Amino acid sequence: MAELHIVEHPAIKHRLAVMRDKNTGFRDFREAVSDISLMLCYEATRDLPLRHYQVETPVSRAEVSVIGCEVTAVPILRAGLGMLEGALRLMPSARVGHIGLFRDEQTLEPVDYYRKLPANISQSRVLLLDPMLATGGSASAAIGRIKGCGCENVRLVCIIAAPEGVKKLQSDHPDVEIYAAALDERLNERGYIVPGLGDAGDRIFGTVF
Numbered sequence: 001m002a003e004l005h006i007v008e009h010p011a012i013k014h015r016l017a018v019m020r021d022k023n024t025g026f027r028d029f030r031e032a033v034s035d036i037s038l039m040l041c042y043e044a045t046r047d048l049p050l051r052h053y054q055v056e057t058p059v060s061r062a063e064v065s066v067i068g069c070e071v072t073a074v075p076i077l078r079a080g081l082g083m084l085e086g087a088l089r090l091m092p093s094a095r096v097g098h099i100g101l102f103r104d105e106q107t108l109e110p111v112d113y114y115r116k117l118p119a120n121i122s123q124s125r126v127l128l129l130d131p132m133l134a135t136g137g138s139a140s141a142a143i144g145r146i147k148g149c150g151c152e153n154v155r156l157v158c159i160i161a162a163p164e165g166v167k168k169l170q171s172d173h174p175d176v177e178i179y180a181a182a183l184d185e186r187l188n189e190r191g192y193i194v195p196g197l198g199d200a201g202d203r204i205f206g207t208v209f
Contacts, residue, residue, distance in 0.1 A: 002169075002170055002173070002174050002175055002176050002177045002178065003177050003178075004161070004166055004170075004177075004178045004180065004183065005043065005044075005177065005178065005179045005180070006180055006181070006182065006183055007039065007040055007043050007179060007180070007181055009039060011035075011039065012036055012039050012040075012181050013181075015032040015035050015036050016032075016036065016159070016160075016181050016182060018032045019032045019033065019036075019159070019197050019203075020195065020196075020197045022198065024203075026203055026204065026205065026206035029203045029204060030082060030204050033082040033083060033086070033131060033159065033200070033204055034082070034083070034085045034086040034089070035086060036086070036159055036181055037082075037083035037084075037085070037086030037087055037129065037157065037159070038086035038087070038089050038090050039086075040086075040157045040158075040159070040179050040180070040181060041073075041086065041087045041090050041091070041127060041157055041179075042090055043179055044127055044155050044157050044177075044179040045071065045090070045091070045125075045127070048067050048068070048069060048071070048125065049067075049068040049069050050065040050066065050067065050068050051065065051066050051067070051068035052064070052065050053066075067091070067093075069124070069125055070095065070123060070124040070125065071091050071093075071094040071095070071124060071125050071126075071127065072094060072095045072096065072097055072117075072118055072121055072124040072125070072126050072127070073087040073088065073091070073094050073095075073096050073097075073126075073127050073129060074096070074097040074098065074099060074117065074126055074127065074128050074129065074142070074146065075096075075098060075099075075129040075130070076099050076100075076101065076128065076129065076130040076138055076139070076142050077098060077099065077100035077101075077114060078100075078201050078205070079130065079131050079132065079200045079201035079204060080128075080129040080130045080131065081204075082131065082200070082201075082204035082205075083129040083130075083131060083157065083159075084096065084129060087127060087129060087157075094127075095118045095124070097116060097117035097118055097121065097126075097146075098114060098115070098116050098117075099112070099114070099115050099117075099142045099145060099146075100112065100113045100114030100115065101113065101138045101141055101142060103137065103138075109137075109141075110137050110138055110140075110141035110142075112145070115145060117145075117146065117149055121146065121149050121150070121151050122149055122150030122151045122152075123151075124151060124153070125153045125155075126146055126151055126153060126154045126155070127155055127157050128142055128143060128146065128154055128155065128156045128157065129157050129158075130142075130156070130157075130158050131158060131159045131160070131200035131201075131204075132158060132159065132160055132161075132162075132193055132196070132200050133156065133158040133160070133161040133162060133165035133166065133169065133178065133180065134162050134164070134165050134187055134191055134192070134193050135162075135164055135165055135168065135187065135191060136164065136165035136166070136167070136168030136169045136172075137168070139156055139158075139165065139169055140168055140169055140172040140173060143156070143169075143172070143173050143176055144172075144173075147173075152175070154173075154176050155176060155177050155178075155179060156169065156176055156177070156178045156179070157179045157180075158178065158179070158180050159180065159181050159182070159200070160180065160181065160182050160183075160184055160193055160196060160197065161178065161180040161182070161183050161184070161193075162183075162184055162185075162186060162187050162193045162194075163183065163185075163186065164186070164187050166178060166183070184196055
């Protein structure tokens with residue numbers, strides 16, 4: 001079963017405190033999301049393969065290492081867009097795909113409304129970005145879409161996870177590791193994570209919550 005990695009770092013905890021506070025404005029909230037995303041992606045890419053070669057420094061020759069594989073960041077629309085800046089600050093050369101999903105009110109199944117992925121994503125290491133892992137339905141469906149393109153190397157990067165979402169993801173995709181800043185208590189009757197931080201998309205983009 002894939003491991004849940006809770007990334008413990010004082011800088012992450014500080015920004016998470018900013019995000020949880022209902023009085024935090026959308027500008028500060030958005031900046032905290034970006035900062036935490038960078039740090040989480042740092043941990044999620046710690047074991048990327050390296051390519052080694054030599055360069056000339058102003059003094060001598062030096063053996064250097066660069067990332068030796070392609071990386072693709074895929075935010076789940078819309079809230080995942082808030083995490084993209086942080087991911088790209090860490091890896092400016094990463095390619096970007098997008099997946100948009102909504103839940104059918106009758107079947108309760110996730111339905112695509114937008115999907116645009118790089119043509120050869122099967123050769124890439126994919127970081128799936130979504131601030132909240134609540135029920136796990138959208139994340140599981142998005143991973144299924146990515147795997148359907150032949151990609152078998154996917155990691156989910158979220159900010160807050162609920163036990164229910166972790167359980168579903170580990171059941172549906174036991175090979176996908178999860179990187180999060182916090183594992184919260186539960187979901188409430190409306191599907192919000194408790195204690196959580198409210199609707200991440202609304203707070204990122206300044207829409208009504």
